[in-house]
Amino acid sequence: MSFASLVFFIFLPVVFALHWVWPRRQWQNSVLLAASYFFYGWWDYRYCSLMLFSSLMDYVIGRKIADARTPRQRRLLLTVTLVSNLGLLGLFKYFNFFADSFALLLAAAGFEVNTTTLNLVLPIGISFYTFQTLSYTLDIYRGEFAPRKDLLEYLTFVSFFPQLVAGPIERAMHLLPQFSAARIFSAEAAITGCRLMLWGLAKKMMLADNLGGIVEGIFIRADSASGAELALATFCFAFQIYCDFSGYSDIAAGTASLFGIQLVRNFAFPYFSQNLTEFWRRWHISLSTWFRDYVFIPLGGSRCSARRNSANILATMLLSGLWHGAAWHYVAWGAMHGACLLGEKLFGRDHAQIPFAATPGGESLLPGLDACWRMARTFLIVCAAWVLFRVDNLNEAFQIYWRVGNEVFGASFYVNLWKLAGENRAVLVTLAALVIAEWCGRRRWNPLAWEKLPRAVRWLVYTALGWGVLYFGTQRSADFIYFQF
Amino acid sequence: MKRFCLKVSLFMALQAILFVALLWNYDVSEETNYLAATVDKHVRLARTAGPRVIVTGGSNVAFGIQSDRLAVALGRPVINMGLAAGEGIDFMLSEITGELRQGDVVVLSLEYDRFNGGFDANLLEQILIYRPANAVYLKPKHLKKVLLDRGLKIAGGLTRRAVEGFFARPKATSVEESFARRGFNMHGDLTVHHGQPARITPAAANSGKLFPERRKLPTTDVINLLADFAGECRRRGVIFTFSFPPHAPKALQDEAPAVAEIQSALQAISNLVLLDSPADQTYEPSLFFDTGYHLTQAGGALRTEKLASSLRTILPLPATAK
Numbered sequence: 001m002s003f004a005s006l007v008f009f010i011f012l013p014v015v016f017a018l019h020w021v022w023p024r025r026q027w028q029n030s031v032l033l034a035a036s037y038f039f040y041g042w043w044d045y046r047y048c049s050l051m052l053f054s055s056l057m058d059y060v061i062g063r064k065i066a067d068a069r070t071p072r073q074r075r076l077l078l079t080v081t082l083v084s085n086l087g088l089l090g091l092f093k094y095f096n097f098f099a100d101s102f103a104l105l106l107a108a109a110g111f112e113v114n115t116t117t118l119n120l121v122l123p124i125g126i127s128f129y130t131f132q133t134l135s136y137t138l139d140i141y142r143g144e145f146a147p148r149k150d151l152l153e154y155l156t157f158v159s160f161f162p163q164l165v166a167g168p169i170e171r172a173m174h175l176l177p178q179f180s181a182a183r184i185f186s187a188e189a190a191i192t193g194c195r196l197m198l199w200g201l202a203k204k205m206m207l208a209d210n211l212g213g214i215v216e217g218i219f220i221r222a223d224s225a226s227g228a229e230l231a232l233a234t235f236c237f238a239f240q241i242y243c244d245f246s247g248y249s250d251i252a253a254g255t256a257s258l259f260g261i262q263l264v265r266n267f268a269f270p271y272f273s274q275n276l277t278e279f280w281r282r283w284h285i286s287l288s289t290w291f292r293d294y295v296f297i298p299l300g301g302s303r304c305s306a307r308r309n310s311a312n313i314l315a316t317m318l319l320s321g322l323w324h325g326a327a328w329h330y331v332a333w334g335a336m337h338g339a340c341l342l343g344e345k346l347f348g349r350d351h352a353q354i355p356f357a358a359t360p361g362g363e364s365l366l367p368g369l370d371a372c373w374r375m376a377r378t379f380l381i382v383c384a385a386w387v388l389f390r391v392d393n394l395n396e397a398f399q400i401y402w403r404v405g406n407e408v409f410g411a412s413f414y415v416n417l418w419k420l421a422g423e424n425r426a427v428l429v430t431l432a433a434l435v436i437a438e439w440c441g442r443r444r445w446n447p448l449a450w451e452k453l454p455r456a457v458r459w460l461v462y463t464a465l466g467w468g469v470l471y472f473g474t475q476r477s478a479d480f481i482y483f484q485f
Numbered sequence: 486m487k488r489f490c491l492k493v494s495l496f497m498a499l500q501a502i503l504f505v506a507l508l509w510n511y512d513v514s515e516e517t518n519y520l521a522a523t524v525d526k527h528v529r530l531a532r533t534a535g536p537r538v539i540v541t542g543g544s545n546v547a548f549g550i551q552s553d554r555l556a557v558a559l560g561r562p563v564i565n566m567g568l569a570a571g572e573g574i575d576f577m578l579s580e581i582t583g584e585l586r587q588g589d590v591v592v593l594s595l596e597y598d599r600f601n602g603g604f605d606a607n608l609l610e611q612i613l614i615y616r617p618a619n620a621v622y623l624k625p626k627h628l629k630k631v632l633l634d635r636g637l638k639i640a641g642g643l644t645r646r647a648v649e650g651f652f653a654r655p656k657a658t659s660v661e662e663s664f665a666r667r668g669f670n671m672h673g674d675l676t677v678h679h680g681q682p683a684r685i686t687p688a689a690a691n692s693g694k695l696f697p698e699r700r701k702l703p704t705t706d707v708i709n710l711l712a713d714f715a716g717e718c719r720r721r722g723v724i725f726t727f728s729f730p731p732h733a734p735k736a737l738q739d740e741a742p743a744v745a746e747i748q749s750a751l752q753a754i755s756n757l758v759l760l761d762s763p764a765d766q767t768y769e770p771s772l773f774f775d776t777g778y779h780l781t782q783a784g785g786a787l788r789t790e791k792l793a794s795s796l797r798t799i800l801p802l803p804a805t806a807k
Contacts (some may be wrong), residue, residue: 006636007629020486187489194493459496466500471648474641 125165183260193257200250223444227407536588543570573604685769720782
């Protein structure tokens with residue numbers, strides 16, 4: 001079930017009413033569990049069995065790890081969970097990729113092999129819930145978290161519908177305890193949640209979907225498009241993916257608030273970052289921290305030699321790229337980010353550790369020239385990497401770099417760009433409004449939190465936004481991009 | 486909790502009032518899209534006095550029937566309800582069921598690939614935007630894919646048309662375009678392609694696939710639906726007939742077993758009159774306009790002639806034809 005559909009707006013009030021009608025923990029968890037499986041099964045009920053299997057396996061292994069008497073037993077159980085979880089992910093998501101790549105490698109060495117490929121449908125959200133269940137057993141293994149005895153509570157944690165299919169990837173120690181007690185309704189949290197949902201819907205439906213039209217129109221004929229067109233498409237894709245994914249995360253967090261559950265923040269105005277390190281602290285935060293805690297740090301993190309540290313950064317970013325999709329262009333996207341992070345770390349003059357709590361782009365309303373330059377530079381690097389993310393293969397990406405690189409120094413490039421921007425001015429003006437609203441509201445999670453304004457004004461703004469979503473956001477709707485991961 | 490629910494309800498009620506107020510300005514009289522022709526077809530269906538001949542089906546009916554000639558041949562008004570195969574058989578029959586009158590004749594000509602009971606949710610979404618009243622023709626099978634998954638898009642489409650009504654009307658589409666509302670005549674036949682050269686080569690018309698989706702055809706659901714509709718027609722004194730859609734010889738030859746299966750399933754339905762056989766609806770490849778189902782003007786004239794002869798065998802001769 002998509003957040004941007006009528007059925008969700010019927011489903012949500014029904015689940016809300018059922019959840020709060022009897023404020024008892026078991027009842028509330030039962031309602032959320034049933035609702036979550038219904039939500040997930042709306043796409044295809046067969047997906048539910050896979051999620052249930054994955055959840056039960058980690059539930060059992062988690063308890064067994066806690067009960068294990070020897071470190072060897074614990075390691076063995078951990079291996080079982082890693083192999084099973086990553087095996088499922090590998091089977092559904094990566095089997096064909098590795099089989100084809102292996103065949104290509106052998107072919108390059110002069111051996112002809114016939115590989116078997118599987119025609120499996122990738123279950124929606126498998127990467128997200130697999131990482132969530134993995135973190136549960138890993139935390140138990142490390143002794144950081146005690147396994148849950150209450151199966152209902154655990155299953156609700158894995159399947160909690162607002163964040164099930166595209167995150168944020170929640171950690172057991174943050175989300176599970178919230179299911180351990182009966183939730184108490186907070187009108188303030190619920191209202192904040194509604195605002196966040198509206199903001200998320202506006203980003204997804206008004207911007208991401210309409211920007212997607214421009215992007216698809218150009219990328220589909222990437223081999224014949226001009227450099228200016230490709231540059232505009234890349235710029236639009238940068239905001240399409242941001243509005244799509246952060247919009248989803250906002251709706252997820254807002255929906256969870258309606259049930260008294262707080263989700264972690266997944267995006268914190270990443271395009272106002274002044275370097276790539278800051279960008280990765282603000283972009284898809286739940287995934288970045290997952291890779292940091294379960295890959296980067298166990299590999300040795302930063303507390304090792306410079307060479308090892310560099311290798312750790314690269315390995316983490318490569319894996320992050322591969323997590324996004326089973327194709328070499330995603331791996332290249334991760335590699336490019338890894339290489340730029342390394343470059344920044346080794347040669348960057350302004351590689352200051354920017355605390356996450358700091359307001360992005362500085363405290364003042366208008367940023368200084370230095371900050372502007374750093375934000376623009378970071379954004380350009382991120383955009384260059386998005387090319388690798390968006391294309392279908394590496395050849396296409398190289399063609400795009402070549403064409404943009406060839407044209408960018410000529411005046412006609414900018415004339416064409418201006419003309420193209422004029423042709424798409426409605427979407428680009430709306431995009432400019434979003435950037436201004438986010439800049440002005442960047443001290444808060446939700447730019448729509450305007451408690452000081454009179455209610456009539458706030459309702460007017462919410463009404464305008466709601467009608468904007470209905471008017472502009474339903475012309476061309478598409479699934480959330482991250483559903484495919 | 487009460488306060489929150491009250492606030493949200495009040496806000497939503499305000500939006501609902503706004504929506505209803507906005508729909509006051511909803512007007513698609515100048516909408517040019519091909520599918521907007523559903524509005525005109527329904528007006529004609531409701532206003533034409535009986536007994537009538539109602540021809541329905543997909544675009545093969547819209548392109549390939551010449552209702553004026555048929556009306557003259559049969560001495561009764563003809564309404565061409567054919568629009569697009571994507572509507573699906575359930576929707577096509579549902580939209581005429583309520584309007585059937587004693588003495589009417591229904592001619593159904595369904596594209597072969599729609600014998601799987603499928604429908605195009607995107608197309609139905611568009612049709613509902615142009616004529617929201619068509620929602621009453623939806624069946625439970627449409628609920629998920631059309632209303633629940635696309636309800637927001639439909640509401641958005643209605644909103645856009647209502648708002649645009651305040652500012653500017655949609656630009657008129659060139660009448661030369663095949664798929665435009667203005668391409669239909671007063672009977673509901675698409676005539677814009679009359680006199681135009683074919684856009685498909687004879688070879689392509691011959692190689693056209695009758696069954697793009699390789700699924701079991703026909704489904705029991707479709708046959709049961711047709712049997713129920715036939716029963717309903719009998720109760721209401723309506724003659725229900727079926728005419729096979731047009732196709733090129735080679736296309737039929739390639740799919741002969743599947744087509745024969747459909748034919749025998751249709752023959753088994755009581756109260757359904759088969760007007761012809763698939764072989765009767767074979768046309769020269771040069772008589773196809775742009776797809777393997779759409780006939781040119783000459784093809785349409787030939788098909789109408791055949792249909793008129795078949796219908797004459799079950800209808801009394803009109804006074805003018807005696």
